Amino acid sequence: MERLIQKIIQGDKRSVAKAITIIENDLQEKYDLLQHLYLHKRRAHVIGITGAPGAGKSTLVDRLIQEIRGEGLKIAIIAIDPSSPFSGGALLGDRVRMQKHATDSGVFIRSMGSRGTLGGLAKATKETVRILDMMGNDLIVIETVGVGQSELEIMNVADSTVVVLNPGAGDSIQAFKAGLMEIADIFVINKSDLPGTQKLYHEIELLIETTKQKAEWKPPIVKTISTEHQGIIELWTSLQNHFSFIKEKGILDRQRREDLAKEFEEILHQFFQHQIEQWKKQDTYHVIMDQIYHQKLNLIDVAKQTYQQLINEKNE
Amino acid sequence: MERLIQKIIQGDKRSVAKAITIIENDLQEKYDLLQHLYLHKRRAHVIGITGAPGAGKSTLVDRLIQEIRGEGLKIAIIAIDPSSPFSGGALLGDRVRMQKHATDSGVFIRSMGSRGTLGGLAKATKETVRILDMMGNDLIVIETVGVGQSELEIMNVADSTVVVLNPGAGDSIQAFKAGLMEIADIFVINKSDLPGTQKLYHEIELLIETTKQKAEWKPPIVKTISTEHQGIIELWTSLQNHFSFIKEKGILDRQRREDLAKEFEEILHQFFQHQIEQWKKQDTYHVIMDQIYHQKLNLIDVAKQTYQQLINEKNE
Structure with a gap:
């Protein structure tokens, strides 16, 4: 175990993968591993990205990786698979595309599926974040599909949560309303070259105004066209601003103590x-x-x- | 407590409401109450109805009540509210409309909101089902919005789960795929006068064929136009068939033991x-x-x- 920990700290991907398997499968060594993990001070910025299927989350994450890697930062991605084996091809395709970063030693990608209970997945995600932090990543991105209660629980693991919406997606705001405002630190309108962008922008603005009147942090709305690499720098800046904000206000500290x-x-x-x-x-x-x-x-x-x-x- | 139990058995709505409050708020008397509940043999058929917001679930439930009340059966509805206060007006409007049945002594309606943890809501729903069973209801209908993991957990409380879809709802099948086939005992295509009904029907049929090849129960697909009371009898028949099936096969018995x-x-x-x-x-x-x-x-x-x-x- 000591050796495994050493290798994780050195950034050895195979050892990290092994440690995550120990966590996921609830193996005997788990408590040994946790014993080490809890002695490591958390440092990484944990980013959650959620939105409806097809909103363009994976492409957005892909572009964000490019941007962040350009600054020499280390990044890890946790892609949460839906609970069922029927996750469809599109999703899988996106993730395969993302694998092009997998050969980059500064990028680590891991898919996690829901095994057993819902709470189980959120817990495994939390512990995986600890491993990836120990690995020396500056950023850990958790990507989930949808914003049901399960995703809300997983998103609780993130320090900064990005909700990705599309213009003209009909009842998306309606469907996402529940719980949406509670978790969104940043809104992204992706595919913002499509008609309906301004309408969606104003809808979100109104939601923020009515529900975040007294909040110190008002979620910014970032327009992106991820396929054309537009708005990615703005998103990255917003993420950094939010992380600074929660650190300065003591929110991050309090949150991690509660965790x-x-x-x-x-x-x-x-x-x-x-x-x-x-x-x-x-x-x-x-x-x-x-x-x-x-x-x-x-x-x-x-x-x-x-x-x-x-x-x-x-x-x- | 003995008196409260007596009144519940007599079908007194106010006492039932009081008991549910005890359960929901985790009050001291809860274990006293549970002690009685667990000595009552469950008898009611528990039906879960889920689907996207706007799919017409409430109207469907409304028509189903009419149908079932016509046969002189007693029915209770648990309407699960989304976790957030931002649930929107439409939903509320539907439920207010449903309240017309509230004056009927054979119909009991209760809304439940998510308090605290997700698991908490599923648990409270389960215990509420026990109270409503003791009250002497023949049917207990649980209505939730969406089919996220949280709804899946709540739907686990149901003996028969109905998934309501609409034609032309775009990516609904795609979005719902995950977990959908695992819980659906009956599919309803509501608003089946809209274009795209046949397309949706074939999509569902294909899904059933590919995933339920060896299953003894193949979910029927019922077309309804609830606003015009079409297909309601067919839905009610399918529900009865499913309940008979799980009773005869010993599935219900096994499920209740596991519960x-x-x-x-x-x-x-x-x-x-x-x-x-x-x-x-x-x-x-x-x-x-x-x-x-x-x-x-x-x-x-x-x-x-x-x-x-x-x-x-x-x-x-």
Whole structure:
């Protein structure tokens, strides 16, 4: 493990990939690895990019990589795959295109799929961010599709969240409204050569005015045409401005402290879950559950007894 | 509590509302209430209805209520509000329209908003379903917006899930693909008088053919025009067929056993969380977290010690 950590710090991509696999698969070594990760002070700027399928997120990320690499910064991408195997070809195509950066030693790309629970993916993303930070990346970009509650949870991992919209996408604002304003630090109108750009701009402006009246940070709206590399520098500048803002205001510090506290509790629950799993291996488990199912035992009573039992066991 | 339970069983709407509030707000009485709920054998058919905003779900539910009430069955609706206060007027308007059924003693309607975590809403929905079942409803309809992962979790509470699509909604199939086939037991093409209906029908048919080749249940596709009450009887028949199918195949039984086992574990974790909350009230908590933040203590080591401590405390 010490050697793996050393290699991660040296920026060895294969070791980083191995560490992420350990995290994702919840392997035995996970806590060993985490033990090292939590001793590393976080430094990287974590950027979240979200928007509807087809909004042009991958191309935007691609152009942003070009821009940032030009400044000699190291960058890592986490591409979150939708939860289902039916993710479609377009998405995959974009990501394959993005792989051209994969041969650049200053760019690391990793796809993550949802395994098991939703919370599981957000947690794995958070831990992967720690690995990529330790690897020495200056920027870590998390790209997700859509802005459902699941994406909101993943976007919570980001310091700066970019919401990508398109003009003329009909009900996009309507559909995205819920939760949108809560996470967006920067709006991007991509494909801004299409008709409807001004209309969308004013809609977003209005939303910001009505909901962010007293906010110290008013999300800028950046117009881009990523296929023509337009607006990318403006986006990059906005991202840097936002990161400076949250650092100066102590927002970043507070957020990272809260993250740690939450992660701490999650780990306590994981320890507890391990103990539950052991208990479930007993023969009596199925007998008890069967009796609960047939209303012969009360679930709450049994839970209370089991809890006491689990807690006392450790003491022997 | 005994009286509250009695009144719920008698179908008293005010008592049901009160019980749901207890569940939602995680009040002290919650476990008392659950204790009774878990002794009630579930009987109602739980139907989930989901689809994009504007797909016509509320109108569809409205017409379905009319149909089902005509057969003298009791029905309850849980309308899940999006997580944000920016849910827009249209949605609200639909729900107000639905309230015309609220004066019918055989119809109970409740809106639920997302409070706190996502998992929290799915859990509250599950417990609300138990209350509504105890109330004597034959059908419980859960209506959500969109098919993100959050809605998938909520839809897991349903026995039969209906996915509502519209013709000509552009990339809807594309956007919904992920996760769609996993939850859809019945497809509805609403507004099926619009152009593009046949195209959408064939797209769905193809999806079913390619992904459900070996499945025993192939989701039927029902065309409706809910504003004109067309296709509602067909939808109701499909729902009944699906419920019979999962009962006969033992799927419902297995699902409800698995639900119970999951709920049991969740309750154990809640007990544990209560203990964590107590521990967090100590002065040392903030000192420890501060040291973890500054890499002076290792989060994993502290978590291990804390876990031992939490577990031993109870024994005194």
